Amino acid sequence: MSTTEIPSEVTGRVWKIVLDPGAKVDEGDPILILESMKMEIPVEAPCKGIVTEICVAEGDAIVEDQIIAILEN
Amino acid sequence: MKAAVLRELNKPLEIEEVSISKPGPREVLVRPIAAGVCHSDLHFLDGSYPYPLPTILGHESAGIVEEVGSSVTYVKKGDHVITCLSAFCGHCDKCLTGRLSLCQSPEVSRAPEDEPRMKKGDETIHQFLNLSSFAELMLIHEHALVKIKEEMPMDRAALIGCSTTTGVGAVFHTAKVEPGSKVAVIGCGGVGLAAINGAAIAGAGMVIAVDMMDSKLDIAKSLGATHTINASQGNAVGEIIELTKGGCDYTFEAIGLKSTTEQAWQMLGAGGTATVIGMIPVGTMVELHGVDFLSEKKIQGSNMGSNRFRVDMPRFVDFYLEGRLHLDQMISQHIKLEEVNNALNALKTGEEARHIIMFEE
Numbered sequence: 008m009s010t011t012e013i014p015s016e017v018t019g020r021v022w023k024i025v026l027d028p029g030a031k032v033d034e035g036d037p038i039l040i041l042e043s044m045k046m047e048i049p050v051e052a053p054c055k056g057i058v059t060e061i062c063v064a065e066g067d068a069i070v071e072d073q074i075i076a077i078l079e080n
Numbered sequence: 081m082k083a084a085v086l087r088e089l090n091k092p093l094e095i096e097e098v099s100i101s102k103p104g105p106r107e108v109l110v111r112p113i114a115a116g117v118c119h120s121d122l123h124f125l126d127g128s129y130p131y132p133l134p135t136i137l138g139h140e141s142a143g144i145v146e147e148v149g150s151s152v153t154y155v156k157k158g159d160h161v162i163t164c165l166s167a168f169c170g171h172c173d174k175c176l177t178g179r180l181s182l183c184q185s186p187e188v189s190r191a192p193e194d195e196p197r198m199k200k201g202d203e204t205i206h207q208f209l210n211l212s213s214f215a216e217l218m219l220i221h222e223h224a225l226v227k228i229k230e231e232m233p234m235d236r237a238a239l240i241g242c243s244t245t246t247g248v249g250a251v252f253h254t255a256k257v258e259p260g261s262k263v264a265v266i267g268c269g270g271v272g273l274a275a276i277n278g279a280a281i282a283g284a285g286m287v288i289a290v291d292m293m294d295s296k297l298d299i300a301k302s303l304g305a306t307h308t309i310n311a312s313q314g315n316a317v318g319e320i321i322e323l324t325k326g327g328c329d330y331t332f333e334a335i336g337l338k339s340t341t342e343q344a345w346q347m348l349g350a351g352g353t354a355t356v357i358g359m360i361p362v363g364t365m366v367e368l369h370g371v372d373f374l375s376e377k378k379i380q381g382s383n384m385g386s387n388r389f390r391v392d393m394p395r396f397v398d399f400y401l402e403g404r405l406h407l408d409q410m411i412s413q414h415i416k417l418e419e420v421n422n423a424l425n426a427l428k429t430g431e432e433a434r435h436i437i438m439f440e441e
């Protein structure tokens with residue numbers, strides 16, 4: 008088993024959390040949706056696995072490179 | 081209503097029947113008459129800017145108000161409007177300091193727990209940039225539109241909704257180009273051409289258009305470029321340094337690439353300002369030589385021309401009607417919604433000016 012930390016590529020705000028901890032994901036599944044400069048930006052699973060942690064809450068401000076979710080695969 | 085839905089990246093948009101919600105208190109239902117197919121739509125189609133799917137692209141349109149929400153007083157049914165993605169809340173720190181285009185208040189869209197503005201059965205169709213104009217109807221916040229004169233043709237008005245405002249606004253508001261100054265614009269798509277036209281209106285002394293295609297450079301000349309450089313035939317940076325005898329006062333990058341952004345910086349003379357308008361793919365880094373900061377060069381971003389669109393767009397309409405803003409040559413074809421995929425493909429090859437979708441009135 009290995010752990011994958013998912014960073015945000017942009018500075019923005021968490022608009023919607025799509026999946027909760029425990030959810031199974033395939034590569035490309037959206038985990039949460041950020042909002043930055045009027046754009047909704049989905050954060051997708053980089054690989055197959057299980058979401059072990061969502062590190063942010065809806066409405067949180069986030070910065071580039073901040074870890075926003077953790078997967079185990 | 082009929083809409084062109086993006087379901088999978090890099091696949092053709094599908095024409096589908098989609099349902100649209102009723103206007104909430106501060107929302108307006110708009111029937112678009114014309115919708116431009118903009119280069120930025122491609123960035124979302126190819127995934128260089130990720131977006132939740134399914135969605136309906138399109139963010140450059142003009143139309144007629146169909147229905148207004150209970151609290152809306154600014155417009156009424158029948159008014160002619162241009163839509164704008166720079167929806168503003170009107171009371172955040174950005175709005176109150178006059179930087180409306182930087183407003184990020186979530187209140188101009190519906191909250192995640194609310195009924196979505198568009199659906200197909202139970203499936204949410206994500207609204208694109210709070211607009212989604214490749215559809216027969218648009219449900220938008222009242223602060224995402226501006227009233228315009230009825231004598232303004234709708235297809236030209238649609239262009240003002242994005243490319244004109246982005247290009248001319250970058251010149252007027254972001255860079256504040258001074259009369260007599262030396263300007264270069266890299267990339268002669270819709271936005272770059274608008275920047276060239278804007279620089280001419282602002283009274284720039286030298287307006288140098290840079291592109292790889294002679295056909296676009298010809299249009300640039302008709303919009304006020306004083307010089308053109310075909311970048312496929314040599315070193316554009318060197319040519320500009322020579323032509324300007326030491327570099328530009330203002331450069332504008334209107335493509336969205338690392339290489340051309342770095343060139344926009346290299347083309348500056350001492351004290352010059354580079355303005356990056358193009359959308360550089362998420363995750364791309366840009367590199368500059370640190371020593372250049374000693375010559376007080378500046379580089380800045382520009383989003384939607386730093387607009388205050390309710391002030392700017394009616395002015396641009398007047399510029400067009402007075403013959404100072406040239407929009408006629410920006411349009412290459414009028415098409416039907418069903419032909420939108422052809423228009424997107426044509427944008428990829430970069431050969432043609434803009435396609436405008438016309439909806440039946």
Ligand SMILES: [Zn+2]
Pocket residue numbers: 118119120121139140242243
């Ligand atoms: Zn656009």
Ligand SMILES: [Zn+2]
Pocket residue numbers: 168169170171172173174175176183184185
């Ligand atoms: Zn605001």
